[in-house]
Amino acid sequence: MSKALVGIGVAFAGFSVVSFALKKTADASEKVTESAVQLGNTLGITATRASALAAALDDAHASTQDYVGAFQAISRQIKTNEDDLNSLGIKTRDSNGQFRDSESVMMSALAALREYKGGLDQQEAAQAIFGRGAADAIKLLRLQSGAIEEQIEKQQRL
DSSP: OOOHHHHHHHHHHHHHEEEHHHHHHHHHHHHHHHHHHHHHHTTTTOOHHHHHHHHHHHHOOOHHHHHHHHHHHHHHHHHHHHHHHHTTOOOOOTTSOOOOOOOOHHHHHHHHTTTTTTTTTHHHHHHHGGGGHHHHHHHHOOOOHHHHHHHHHHHHHH
């Protein structure tokens, strides 16, 4: 009889561990979804695109906070120095004169920044492009333009 009780106890403990792990996974998934929605709202993109951006940033060893900081910084720069940004090769408007979407502007800015030699030249360019957000922008240099699309494709395959 005691072996049966031990067996039941072990089974119950195993069930508890699995239940706990599933709850933790569900909680983490909910947190990621909530974070993607918040990021999407901040950047004016869909939650799906924001989730892919977050994954691409993680692959590039950068954070969503780095991206949002750089985005806010370049948004300020566009308001005050749009002509200067355009002269640096950063396209802020489309052919109809409308502002480009946030992702396109950021990728254009990062591409322009990559053109500068690493070190002081790149730091000075980051300061000119992003102003106070230069430090955040430097962290984003590993983010490549196709990375977000790759993440969306990965999500669709899963």
